[in-house]
Amino acid sequence: MTSPEDSPTHSKIGRRNHPSHQQGNANAPVSPIPPQPIVFLDDSSELDPFFESIRRSTLLAVDTETNGLFAYRSEVCLIQISDAETIWIIDALAFKKKNAVDALVPLFHLFESPRVTKILHGASHDIASLKADFGIVLSGIFDTQAAATFLGRVHTSLAALLLEEFGIALPKTLQKSNWARRPLHAEDLSYLANDVAYLHKLQRRLEKDLRRADLVEESSLEFARICETPPAEPAFSPDDFWKIRGVRQRLSDRQLARLRRFFLLRDSLARHWNRPPFKVLSNSLLISLAEASSLKSLRRHPLFRKPRWKKQFPRFENAFRAAAEDPPPIPPESTRNTLPERRPLPLPYHHRPFEKRKQFEKVLKNWRTAEAKRKGIATSAVLPAGVLEILLLTRPSSRRDLSRIPGFGEGRNRKYGKAILDIVARF
Known part of the structure; x- marks a missing residue:
């Protein structure tokens, strides 16, 4: 297999001003070079050698990267796979943009096959994301984080386990990157590859410990339960504004009505701009808007000095006026007049x-x-x-x-x- 340097796609992988390459930050940690060659895939014409290799595998390390910190609806941006000899990084966004997701179906079949064990770390998020984006129902997984938890490990992050078990230091400097951005750079690929590069080694160690602790069946049942994780979908309830800390004590009934209207408006803007609501307006800003005593004071709020938000002021004005006609909001627990229906139990x-x-x-x-x-x-x-x-x-x-x-x-x-x-x- 070819390395990224020899790969026809390597020309698409540039370098950027990674922290360790910036002046004054010479000692910043950089993801170590993975022990396996990396192949970057973003076109269906490159898939045949990949499929030929993984079809022979019964044990694959898998990870995904999403853009949940940067979009209203998170989506799978990258899929990393290793057979312990080669690491493939699949640009899922590129296949989506080219309407070529069907070209990945052979991979999805392996994900769903119990014949092939998929090693993941903290698999719930990956499973939920793959279900939501591609309808994949994973089976036959080995979750290294769940295994470590069962074994009583105190620190179960991938970085902590690799350091504890093998002395491998895995910097997480790019953990909160926006993986929807392109192009990807050399540092990105090293980081992505390291998330699967050592999973085979870790799985072998944890499986041995599970056998020694007589927890093989219990861990298998837990892995099967994790596979049932529902698809990831944006969760929104108009009553979630009650979860904002301190609002019940701080705001009057009229201010709570405004907060509810502004909370709904924030979600509408977040959907339209495809941004997480907390990156559109913080909860503290919502509260300060709700505390405006009049439309005049609302207009004077520092938020509306910014051109982007000044354009949105009419929508906030409408929400403010509508809140004046709303009845005082009632906390959701006060509306529960009946007990939820119980499922019949056998005993x-x-x-x-x-x-x-x-x-x-x-x-x-x-x-x-x-x-x-x-x-x-x-x-x-x-x-x-x-x-x-x-x-x-x-x-x-x-x-x-x-x-x-x-x-x-x-x-x-x-x-x-x-x-x-x-x-x-x-x-």
Whole structure:
């Protein structure tokens, strides 16, 4: 395979004023050169050698980069893949712009195939993004962060694990870069490549530790749960302005009505400009606008001295006037007059008195904590939160009942079944 220097696409990869190359910053950290050659792909004509190589693989390291800090709706900008011999960096935006995403279908099939293990670190975001952009449902993953968490590691970032396990220092100077910007530069590619360059090595180490800790089945169940992460979509609720710190204590009813109108307007502008709402107007600015006592004082707000915002003033004026006619906003919890519909449960524990449920929860959590401490693993490795909640809402009376709980598994049944059933029997 060709390296970026020999690749026909290398001419598209320039250099920029990376911090380490700027005067007065000679000692700034730079991503180390990855141990594998890098191939940059941004055209379907370059894909055949790539597909030929990865089709032979049963273990692929995968990472994605999105532009969530710079766009209203985050999208996958780059996909990094390594087979431990070569690192490929796929410019997903280039394929989208050329209407050539279909050319990547063979790759997507491998992502969905349980035959090929995909190694990711902190896979939830990658899975949610790939589902939202391409409809891909990943299966057969190994999440190195989840594995490290189960094993009781205190620091589980990729940089921390590589430093602790192998002494590899991985600078994160470009962690918050806008990956939708082009062209990419040499420093960008080194950074991107390093996110997958050492995942095979880390996976081998963690898999060995999982076997030693007898957590292979539990971790596999956790990886399967992570694969069910829903697609990433912008989440917006008109009532989310109540989550802004201090608004209930600081603002009057009339000011809260204005804040709600300005909150809605900010989201509309963010959608139109394709910017994250917090980068359009900060929450503190929204509050200061809502505190304007009149249209005259609103017009004098420093925000509207800026030409871009001066043009938007009529929309804020309309929102201000509309808020004057609005009834006082009601916090969402005050509008909940009925309990949410409950899903039917196979067992009757949820009908027991609430006080007993609280006692059951306390005893079960204390047992889980003690068991995790005894084994030197995470509490989630003993009982994940979702499994614990089902145990609290049901009353399993046998190992067979326990085996029916999604995500519980035969391994937990063997190790903890008797202890859990003994606790249940006390209530």
